[in-house]
Amino acid sequence: MTTAFRLPKGGRIDRTKPIVVRFNGREVPAFQGDTAASALLANGIHFVGRSFKYHRPRGIMSHGSEEPNALLDVDRGGNRREPNNRATVVEAFDGLALKSQNHWPSLTFDVGEINDRLGAIFVAGFYYKTFMWPPKFWTSVYEPIIRRAAGLGQAPTAPDPDRYAQRHAHAEVLVVGAGPAGIAAALVASEDPNKRVILCDEQAEPGGALLHDVTSEIDGVPTSAWVKAAIETLDARENVTILPRTTAFGYFNHNHVALAERITDHLRVPLTGLPRERLWQVRAGRVILATGAHERPLVFADNDRPGIMLAESLRCFVNRYAVLPGRQIVIATTGASAYRAAIDLKAAGASVTVVDLRLEGDCGTELVAAVHAGVEVLTNHTVIGSHGRQRVTGLIVAKLDGNGAVGAPRVLACDCAGMSGGWTPAVHLFSQSRGKLRFDSGLDAFVPGASVQAETSAGSCRGVYDLAATIADGAKAAGGSRAVAASPTYTSFQPARIMPAPPGQKPVKAFVDFQNDVTAKDIKLAVAEGFTSIEHVKRYTTTGMATDQGKTSNMNALGLLAGQLATEIPAVGTTTFRLPYTPVTFGTFAGPNRGDLFDPARVTPIHDWAVANGAKFEDVGLWKRAWYFPARDETMHQAVARETKAVRTSAGIFDASTLGKIEVTGADAAEFMNRIYTNAWTKLEVGRCRYGLMLKEDGYVFDDGVAARLSPTLFHVTTTTGGAPRVLAHMEDFLQTEWPDLKVFLTSITEQWAVIAVQGRRAREMIAPLIEDIALDDAAFPHMAVRTGHIAGVPCRLFRVSFTGELGFEINVPADYGQAVWEAVYESGRRFDVTPYGTEAMHVLRAEKGYIIVGQETDGTVTPDDLGLSGLVGKAKRDFVGKRSLVRPDVVATGRKQLVGLRTGDLSLILDEGAQIVADPNQTVPMKMIGHVTSSYMSANIGRSIALALVVDGRRRMNERLHVTTPNGFAQATVVEPVFLDPEGVRLHA
Amino acid sequence: MLENRSIMRREGILDQVAMPAEPSSVALRTLPPEARFVLRLGAGDATRNGSIAGLSLALPINRFGADASRLATRLGPDEWLLIGPDADAETMHADAARALAGTHHALVDISHRNVGMELSGRAAAVILNAGCPLDLGDRQFPPGSATRTLLGKAEVVLFRLADVPDRLGVAVPHYRIECWRSFARYVHGYLAGAAAEYAAVRN
Amino acid sequence: MRFSLLSLVRNAFSNHQNWGRQWRQPEPKKTYDAIIVGAGGHGLATAFYLASEHGLTNIAVIEKGWLGGGNTGRNTTIIRSNYLYDESAALYDHALKLWEGLSQALNYNVMYSARGVLMLAHNHHDVMSFKRHIYANRLNGVDNEWLSREQVKDFCPPLNISPDIRYPVVGGALQRRGGVARHDAVAWGYARAADALGVDIIQNCEVTGFKRDASGAIAGVETTRGPIATKKVGVVAAGHTSVVMARAGLRMPLESFPLQALVSEPVKPVFPCVVMSNTIHAYISQSDKGELVIGAGTDQYVSYSQQGGLHVTTHTLDAICELVPEFRRMRMLRNWGGIVDVTPDRSPILSKTPIAGLYVNCGWGTGGFKATPGSGHAFAHTIAHDTPHAVNAPFTLDRFRTGRLIDEAAAAAVAH
Amino acid sequence: MLLIECPHCGPRAEIEFRCGGEAHIARPADPSALDDNAWAEFLFYRSSPKGVHAERWNHAHGCQRWFNALRDTMSDRILATYPAGAARPNITTIEAAR
Ligand SMILES: Cc1cc2nc3c(=O)[nH]c(=O)nc-3n(C[C@H](O)[C@H](O)[C@H](O)COP(=O)(O)OP(=O)(O)OC[C@H]3O[C@@H](n4cnc5c(N)ncnc54)[C@H](O)[C@@H]3O)c2cc1C
Ligand SMILES: NC(=O)c1ccc[n+]([C@@H]2O[C@H](COP(=O)([O-])OP(=O)(O)OC[C@H]3O[C@@H](n4cnc5c(N)ncnc54)[C@H](O)[C@@H]3O)[C@@H](O)[C@H]2O)c1
Ligand SMILES: Cc1cc2nc3c(=O)[nH]c(=O)nc-3n(C[C@H](O)[C@H](O)[C@H](O)COP(=O)(O)O)c2cc1C
Ligand SMILES: [Zn+2]
16 A cells, blocks of 8 residues: 555654554555644545445544544553544654444444434424333333444443543733744743743644645745744743643633643653653733634535635645645635635646635635646635545536525536535633623634633634734733745635525535534424524534534534524524533543542541451541451451450550540630530530530531540540541631630641540550559549540540440550550560450440441431430530531421331341331331441340331330331331440459 | 650551652652641731741741751631651641640641642642642742641642752752641642643653 | 424424424513412423413413523433432422423423432442432332442443542442433523413513512512512522512522533433532433533522533532543533522522412522422422312421431532 | 632632521620521521622631632622631722623
């Protein structure tokens, strides 16, 4: 296979680096610097895919990111495969594998083509009108067929080997687009070395439209030389960052702009360490948008055949890639810019005919230049169709008479065609910035109107098309000026919504949105059916909803709709421009936030010991907590039974470091505690602890914990593990905004202290040898007291508290000593067979005692009284957070759920936590539920299962027999007090 | 309230973390145990007190002052973070407590709550910016700046220390990062991950 | 014209010249028996049921923009009814039953697809909460079942159930009758059916104020197209409820936040069901057109901009890539926002108001699409009879005074 | 993502902040004196306006101070930030629109 359509010289490809890419398995020789599209075209391949709905053969239409048709499956090797890549932006490298999509069995022979024949039925919105009968068929027959037919390529199925990175950046000026306007803006903006300037462009190299403009000159030098000099200047400035292959895809509030940088996709073997893509979040002082303009296709019958391309794209392939897209080319146009393409193609050796809708008298110097160059020009001509199936073979054109009536058709044979319906400024980012668009009827386009953010548009994205003017405009946007002399730009044009066609022409498909197969007729139908808002037309026909988001099609759709409604385009308005400007990989958004970095895994100072001792862990918020410590092949149940027994018979040791801890300091500390907690704190003596309950203002239990008074002005408060951050935030909020007069400071000390709970009747004996400066006997150090001193030579705050109902201590030591002290205590406890236990055993132990866990017994709808804890509500206190809500009518009403214990009839049955409770299991559905199980365990100590539950009026139901759901029915359970063991609390004082 | 110091060696949470092979454009290292205190004090009281434990509190918010071994950072209108050598803990505490006696304040030992790291090198700022939304420009965040902020999903206190010479003797930015102990492995991993790219190519 | 395959084929022969308008574009009349403010799914459904079940046909739906352009046109279309509380289960299951025959009832294919909604459990708390839901649902006659980790994988093969990820999947709750529907078609189908019964749907007309009679009762509305007299007004303005109600002098227990969603490029079927993970904040399904439809979170502040922050989207895609790592190479095609009105207990309000003749249906927050038929049905009853239907009786405004909240969020922190 | 001017730290990215909802809803000095309606108003009723909104922000991952901001909920423009407890600055919607 030869690259028959590669020109012998010219272009920006690197002829010293020949490469081979594959297309549907076939070898396609190319050069470094090619895109997939230019490589294919160099080999004469236009037909590269099938359309979405009708499976029509499709070729390459454009040369940039607006491409609607040429979507390929791209495999870069090593599981780097994904669908729907625009061939026009995929940079070629040796070994790159391309495949066409959406056909079966093959590209050239596709069964789906039948849809094209049935096109008369598959009009816009057809599926809303059918597939309803018989109803059952929808799920079993219709929908599966619809689903299979839909979608373009195949989603990736292999794990992604690539890494993605992110960066926040700040710039005084962000310039988007490195065409002449953007370059000029960056040059001016960066003159001040204190201004950080970022210049990004989605293309592989800066230059924009100038990359394929080989005929124009700026200040007497070729455009390429101008670009090169300008980029060298910018490169030399330390305050400038140039980002090629970087698309600005989202413009958010407060000048926050998101860029997607593609770092390795163009490399055959990415360097190790390099991320594939990077998300840049730029916060810019000013944003200059210099994003250029998109050429509009023409709407005429069968305008979608492979080989029919945008005129400017033909020019690009010839000049930038040295590829002749065809030898016999017809260019249909309604404006002047296409003549540049015609002249350049002619110069490259093609035979070229221009078919211009305009009258000869409306044409300017472009006509003279083209004729002079040997281009045949037919003015006052329309194009009404095309021939060819898998490749265009001719355009059907006709002359218009003086009244605009269409004359006799004639076929101009060709192997490639161009079309140009004028230009549409790329106002996407401007619109995303919430700027208002203004319709410019001279340009027949929307251009940026008033800005809402610190933003300026420059160059052809605001309708300035003349080369010298774009440069001046870019400079002006950056607050300077730059007057250059440049070759003239052909800019005049005459808008046409749809090319004039003979009346009574058979129903035809004249495509507006190529990818979604939306035709001019679909838009007409939508209007006839009452879908007159552009937003309705969009959604009914799906125009503009494909992967190109209508970059080339939206203006034609608008124009057609305006025509149908006999109104003007501004009255129709546009659809909303949304991010991303072009599709962006999920990986770019997710960045490094995966695996270990998906969310911080917080670990305690004793974590490594637990790992070394075989602990299984559970997630509690961000924390990893030791769940249980299986010995050899113990199941969880066996381990928990052993651990809980050990605590009740001798001693256990537990890592409680994750408990939230807050130091409340200041003269008003007690008053503050009074206001935050339901219970009273003023009278708590120094050296004593108290259990406290905290509500939100709505009266529901929010958190709980033990707080100790270390001095008249200092409380050491503990919170639940999960609640720590929100409790501190809650306290700070009240302190700063409601009670700024209180003399209190709050400091999180959660992580300052490792907490080792030693529980069981041997607890005191275990720690005694390690402590010299604290008297541990019951009288000197009673239950619910706190002391400071040393353990194993380490300073500690020693709490005598218990969440197990056993004699217990919680040893707080500075975190870096946590593991060493743990080991010392553990060593000291060996003689009592001290057993490390995890959170599961802790849960069982506390449930045996009926102690609640916030988040388990409570769910944000539970009051202190519901828990049987109304004793903790300081009735005498004038106020505390949540107090007023406790007397709302529904909160004081009877029929609330109250905490009780449950005993199952079957001693070994462990009820499901979350199981629902009914009084009568024989009711009909819907049944009346009167409660649910909040905690449920096998208690090895009691020798039976136990459960806690919230039951309607539960405290009045003692000994009542209720029925609890099980996976396959109901189990009987009896309501009991929620304390299963040692109700007198004797063990606490062992 | 400060408890007396122990004779035991402090075990840092990053003690076991393997250092990445040191690339030339960036160096990431963990810091030894240090003494740290949160000081809360009304702005007026701070002005009146001038300097405490040898450290001046008269700092703009989000700036720090340092002498050879100690450092005081003002993190908010009434909040300072004091850092010094582990061995100075008791004297720092005692000095401060003495100076503040009778004034409404909080002086809380958080030596073990935080973990410190340092990052230096030409690429240090962009590595931090991989997860930190701050503007780290030389004018916006010059040496002497310090603030609480975010790195990925963790909260950190970020200090811009004085520039240091790199291997080639060129002055490069130097940062200190403090985070809570349990986040340290995440923060370290995040930075090491972001630095990988610079280790690979950009030196 | 009735829609059917036959009518489609017949029209194909006449080149589709003969399809009529799916709804008229009437000029507002001077007086209506009732006015619905807001032509979203809920408002249109309300009008449809007022006309079809309560015989009120001299009514209008007034819409400030284009019908279906509010949250109805921008949601991730998740439909399920496995709510915890009896009140919620009754309301949402009422809707689900209507979904099941909606295409036929409206003669409009709304593509209700009962492909199953699978909610993932990642920790002990999730398991307990899901079991609580599952048992409550069973006793309420709502389907919902527990799936083990392996069953989760069988039901949705693309999911990563490896135990080594940060928040491994430990199981899931599956409602098989749950699924998705074609959101636009829901609005269009109700609009067409209501229009056919004589309801005037007046687009591009904003309600700017209310008229009251001497007793203080509703006497009409002011609009951008002039005043209209009526004695009953139902406000169904979703994200704009606070704004509309303020025009009647009422403050509401609501805040409006931007909520985002996004779609990927379309691909062949890869994702068979709806998956929700509240723990890591991911909601995903694949539309019949092939895009992955992904729900993100709300911004933290009140805004009417229909645009949210980038960090909200990145957070969601973190989670999606964690659940299905292969999707890292998928690409986002479009990202948008809607404005959701959120109540303190995350349950809706379908209620009379302190003003006679003024009714409000709001507070659906991030999850009201699924309720569309049931909400319209019950609200129509409320307006027609000036007294709530049994299913919406608990969803009063008064509950915020009494404390009788229906706090699904507090119970489970489940959205959508 | 908003860029919020913390009164203490200057402009910072929104992710460093936590929004505390509507400002100037003072906690009653004596909640028990309120009837159920008034208490519900305090707890749950919010203005959620389309236009200038006074709201509470906390620089949670910065100086951790609470302050108030006036923000236009249509444009998201922040018109002013001011200390918690201070009176709402007198900025009208008309000015906001400019
Ligand atoms: C991104 C996103 C994802 C969601 N995902 C789900 C999901 O998966 N499942 C689910 O069940 N729910 C979901 N929801 C919620 C769901 O979309 C809404 O609850 C539901 O669509 C609300 O319908 P509605 O008819 O009440 O409101 P809308 O469709 O918003 O209709 C209200 C209408 O009132 C109009 N209006 C407002 N003010 C006036 C006025 N003054 N005069 C006249 N007209 C006015 C508006 O223009 C609008 O058309 C999601 C929402 C969003 C934004
Ligand atoms: N003859 C005509 O009618 C006509 C019409 C339009 C343009 N032009 C010519 O085109 C040139 C226009 O110059 P210009 O600088 O305004 O535009 P340009 O097209 O030269 O440059 C725009 C650049 O922005 C990039 N870009 C667009 N959107 C982007 C995004 N979101 N993120 C990153 N990069 C993005 C593009 O890749 C391109 O490189 C001039 O030479 C002008 O004469 C001529
Ligand atoms: C379920 C669903 C699927 C969608 N699929 C697409 C799609 O395939 N292509 C597209 O461009 N937009 C799609 N959208 C988004 C709409 O284009 C649009 O963004 C959304 O309705 C919000 O409207 P707005 O962007 O005009 O404000 C989809 C929206 C929803 C709710
Ligand atoms: Zn601050």
